[in-house]
Amino acid sequence: MNAKQGRKASLLLVVVTMVAGLLSACSGSDNGNKGSASPSASASESGKPAGEKSKVSVWYLWGGAEGEALEQIIQDFNASQDKYTVEGLSVPDEQKIKVAIAGGNGPDLTDSFDWVVPQYAQQGIALPLDDLIARDGYDLSDFIPAALESGRFDDKLYSLPLNANFSIMYYNKKLLADSGYSEPPKTSKELYDVALKTTKVNGDGSIEVIGFPSYPSEGYLFNAMAHGFGSSYLSEGAKELTFNNDSTKAAMQMIYDYNTQFGVDNIRQLQAAGKWLDPTDPFLTGKQAIRFDGPWLSAHIKNMNIDVDYGIAPLPYLDGKPETAGGGLVSSSIFYIAKTSKNVDGAWEFMKYLYSPEPLAKFMSLMGNIPATKSAMAQPAMKDMVDSEQIMPLTESPNLKSIPHFAKRSDFDKLLGEELELMFNLKKTPDETMSVLEGKLAEFLK
C-alpha cells in the first residue's frame, strides 16, 4: 500500500486506540481483570447471579499474614449470609484512605488507631455510630470500658475498638544470662543496670548488642516506659496536664543517660541496620537484650520461624513504687465507617459480625492481639494465640491506663514527639525539655 493509504490506516488505528483508551479510562477499576484474583470473591456461590448481593468495601492497613487473617474473617462472613459481599483491600497507606474518603471514593469500612478519633471526628471522616447502635440495640457492655471510650468524642461514638493493646517487656534470655541475670528486671533501676551490662560495644564505639529497648526508636518506647513507671499524662477528661511527674522524668532521664553513655550516633546506626518486625530486626537477630513491644511480636516471631530464646514480663515499675507495677499505656486499633460510605448498613452488619466473640477471637489470636471484648478474651481461640498464657494475665493489671481524648490530640502528639526527639538527640536536657513541654502541651488542652 502506498504512503497515503498507510497514513490513513495509521490515523484510523490511532483514532480507534484513542477511543478505546478513553472508554476504558472512564471505567477505571473495572479493567482490573488482568492478573490478580480478588481474594474474597465467593466463587462457591455458583448458583447466584452476580450482583444480587450488595457490596461492602473494606480497606485495611494490614498486609502480609495479618491481612490474610482479616481476609479469613471476611470469607467467613460472606459465606455466612446472603445479603452482603465484603471485598477486602489492603491499602497500607493511611493517607490514601483518608483522601479517598474525603473525595467520596473511599471504602465503606476501614481501620485505624484510636488516637485519630478526635481528628477524624472533627474532619468529618468517620460516621458516628450512635444511631445504628440504638436502632439495633447493640450491646456495648461487653467491651472493656477503657477501650470503648477511645472511640468516643464529643459525646458521640465514632468507632469500635478491636483490641486493647499495650507494650510488654520482651527480653532475650540468653543475653541476660550471659551477663549474669536469670530474671528479668522488675524496677527501673534494675532495668538500667541490665541495659548497661548487656550492651556490647565494638572497638570503634559502634554497638554490637543493645541492652536498652531503644529499638525501633526511643520515641516508640517512650510512652510505654513512662506509663510502665506509673506516669499519667492527663487527668480524667483531659482537663489538666499531669505530664510532669516523677515517672515521666525518670523515663526521660534514663533515655538521656543511656544515649549520653553510648552515643547517639552509635544508637542511630544500630537503628538503621534493620527494619521493625523484619528478619533484620535486632531483637530477632539476637542483638537486643530488652524490648518493649506489643503482643504481636510473639506472633511475628512464630510466623517467621525465628529462633530466639525470649521471655515475657510486665514493664518495669518505678524504683520504690511497687504499687505501680504492671503499668502500661493501652491503645486500640479501631474500625470506623466512612462518612461517605455508600453502604452503611452493609458496613455495620460486617462490623457486628467482626466484633462478635468467635470471629473477633479468631482474628485477634491470629494477629497476636488482645481483643477488646470480655467474651472474645474468654474464647478458646485465644488460647491459640502465641504466648497467651503469659500475656493474658497481664491484661488484668489495674495500672493500665489510656490517654483520654481531646480535640487537639494530634497536635499534642506531634509536639511531644518533636521535643522529645531533640532530647533523645542530646540537643536539650530532660529538664529543659520538661519545662518546654509543660508550657506548650497545656495549650492544647484548651
Place this chain on the structure above:
Amino acid sequence: MKRATLTGLLFSSPFLIGFIAFTLYPIGASLVYSFTDFNMFKSPSWVGLDNYRWVFQEKDVWKSIANTLYMVLFATPISLIVGLLLAQMLNMKVRGQSIYRTLYYIPSIVPAIATSLVWMWVLNPKSGLINTALGYLGIRGPNWLLDPVWTKPSLILMGAWGAGGIMIIFLASLQDVPRSLYESAEIDGAGKVRKFFSITLPSISPIILFQLIMGLITYFQYFAQAFMLASMTNSGANQTMAGPEKSLLFYAVLLYREAFVDFRMGHASAMAWVLFLITSIVTYLIFRSSNRWVTYGGD
C-alpha cells in the same frame, strides 16, 4: 487576516481548552481557597488573610523553606556541574561512547522509588557501600539517613547520581558548538582549560541558563524522593513525613501534608501562592542577570 486568526485558534484549541480547564480555572480557584478555611467536606468559609498570616508565622513553614533553600542552593549547581562534566567526558572521541552514555544516563531514568530503595542501602550506616568504602580508608561514615545533618546531603548525592538527563542536554549542545571556534583558538595557542572557559562555556550559556532555571524550579518543588525517604525511615504510623528533626520537611512535602493529611486546604493554597511568588521573583532575577553572562549563538 481573519481566516488566519480562525485557523490559529483552531490549531490552538486543544491547548486552550486544557489551559482554561487545568490552568486558568485552578489558578483562580486556588487563589480563592487561599483566603478561605476549607477542608474537602465543608464548604469554604472566608477567613481573609489568616492563611497567609499562618504561612509567615508557622515554624514548620520556615523550617520547610530553609530545607528547600538548602536543596536549591546546593543541589542545583552540583547537578549542573556534574551533568556538564559528564557531558564533556562523553563528548570525547572514544570508542564505546554510546555504552558509556547509556551507563551514565540510566540512573536518571530509574524510577524514584527504585532509586530511593537502592540508595537506602548504599547509605546504610553499617553495611552500606559508602560507609564500607570509607571504612577501608579508616573513616567512620556518618548516619546518612538518620542524622539530621546528613539527610539532605544524602538527597544531593541521589540528585547528582541522576544528573544523566541534564548530561544529555548538555551533550547535545556541546556537539553544536562549531568546530571552527575551537580550531581558531588552537591556532592562537589556547590550551584545554582556556578553550573550555572561553569558548565552550559561553557557547552553551543559553543552555546553562535554561537548565539553571529548570533546576531551580524543580528543587523549589522537590517532593517525590523526600516523600519516599521520609516515609521509609520511619516505623509505624508516623504521619509527620518530616524525617529526623524535620530535616526532610520540604516545602512541597509540607504543602502536601497540609492538603491531603491534615485537610487544611486553605493553608496549602496559601503556601502554593507564596511558592509561586518566590519562584517568579527568583526566575526574573536570574533572567535579569543573564544579560551579563549569557551569549546567544551566531555572534
Place this chain on the structure above:
Amino acid sequence: MSSATGSFGGGAGKGIRRFVPHLFLAAFSAVFVMPILWLLLTSIKSDKDLYANPPVLFPKQPRWENYVDVFREINFLGMTWNTFFISIMCVIGVLISAPLVAYACSHIDWKGKNIIFALVIGTLLLPYQVTMIPTYIIWGKLGMIGSYMPLILPAFLSAGAGYYIFLLRQFFMTLPVSLIHSAKIDGASELRIYLQILMPLSKPIIATVGVLLFLATWSDFLGPLLYLNNEKDYTLSLGLYAFMQTHYIMWEKLMAASAMFTLPIIVLFFFAQKQFIEGIKLTGIKG
C-alpha cells in the same frame, strides 16, 4: 557524525594518552553503575545471602526464582500493563495536541501567535502545587477519581506538556520558511501544510518528544498517588511504594521488580539515544 571535540585530550592520541580518557570514563561509570549493580545482585539473592553478617556482595547461590515470585506476590504483570497503557495514551494524546499548538505558535501568521506561546512558557513556570488542589477537586466532582481519566485526559489537551510544546515549537522554527511560503502560494491550506509538509519533516522531534514523555509518564508518582485507589489500577511506581510500606520488606523481590521496571526504559534509550540527541540538537535550543 562529526562532532566538536571536547577540550580534554581525546581523539587519536598516541600511546598512554589514549587510555587516559578511558580511565576517567571507566572510573566514573563504576561509581554510577555500582548502585545498579547492587540492585541486580540483590535481586538474585536468597534470604540467607541478604541477611548475612558480614554482608556479602555476591550471592552464594543465585536465586533466579525471585523474578518469578515477583509476579506472584505483587500484581506485577497488571501494574506493568497499567503503566504501559497510561504512558502510551499520554504519548498519543500529547503527540496529537502539542504539535498543533506548536505550529500555531510558529508558522501561522495570526495575532495570537506570541500570546499563546507566552502562555505556554507561563505554564512551565507555574508550580504544580498551585493547581494541584483545585484540579483534584474538579476530578472529584466529576466522580473520576479512581479512574485513569485524570492521568490521561490532560495529555490530549496538552495540559502539563508545556516543555514538549516548547521543544516542538523551537524545532518548527528551524524549518525553512520558504518551504511553507511556497506551499501557501500554491494554495495549500494550513491543515495540508501541517499534515503533508511539517509532520514528515518533524519525525526526529516527534520521536524525541514521544520518548521523553514516555519516560516521564512511566515513572510518574504523584499523579497515581493522588488519583488511583484500587490496587488493581496501580502503576509500577505506586505499586512498589505501596508494597514497600507493609511490614515485610522482601528486598530481593523489590529489587527484582525494580530491575524489571527499569529494563524497558534502558532498552528504549539504548536504541533511541541517537534519535533524541539529534532531536534536541535540531531544536536549536540555543536560539
